[in-house]
Amino acid sequence: VERVDVTCGCMKPTFSQAPVLPGGSGETGRKSPVGEIARLQVIELELPVAVSENHYRRFTGRFPIISAAGRKYHEQVKFRFQRSGQSKIEGPVSLYIDFYPPDRRKRDIDNQFKCLLDSLVSAGCIEDDSLIHELHACKREPMPPDGMIYVKIARLRDGEMARWRD
Helix, strand or coil, X not given: CCCEECCCCEECCCCCCCCCCCCCECCCCCECCCCCCCCCCEEEEEECCCCCHHHHEEEECCEEEECHHHHHHHHHHHHHHHHHXXXXXXXXXXXXXXXXXXXXXXXXXXXXXXXXXHHXXXXXXXXXXXXXXXXXXXXXXXXXXXXXXXXXXXXXXXCCCCCCCC
């Protein structure tokens, strides 16, 4: 049984089946959520739910350090990126993120960003998170038991913005 998100017509993905979304496509053949995306290099990943910002750092003395859970998440993202066989994107990028929480508990979507973006840099997907020129995020229906984050990263041409919208 496939579940359809009424807001954009997206099929709910599973770890074995990536989402097929309405609109234009990148190099991988998958579709962007609403409209054409810049047709350059594209990375698509299905990742575990990121460590919350509340648990990503811990403080020892005056300086914050990345927690053990944060370091473990960095390694998981690196492993999935290497296994995917995709190559690093250099230069300005646009990100599209679908967040599928593991359950219906109240969650702030912005608590996922820091750990996720740092992990994409650490894994070698992008050069630096300062090169993210656009960030689009959607919180979707829960996907028990573990949840998922679907990430699509597109290289932007100089001075161009991705066309996620019509």
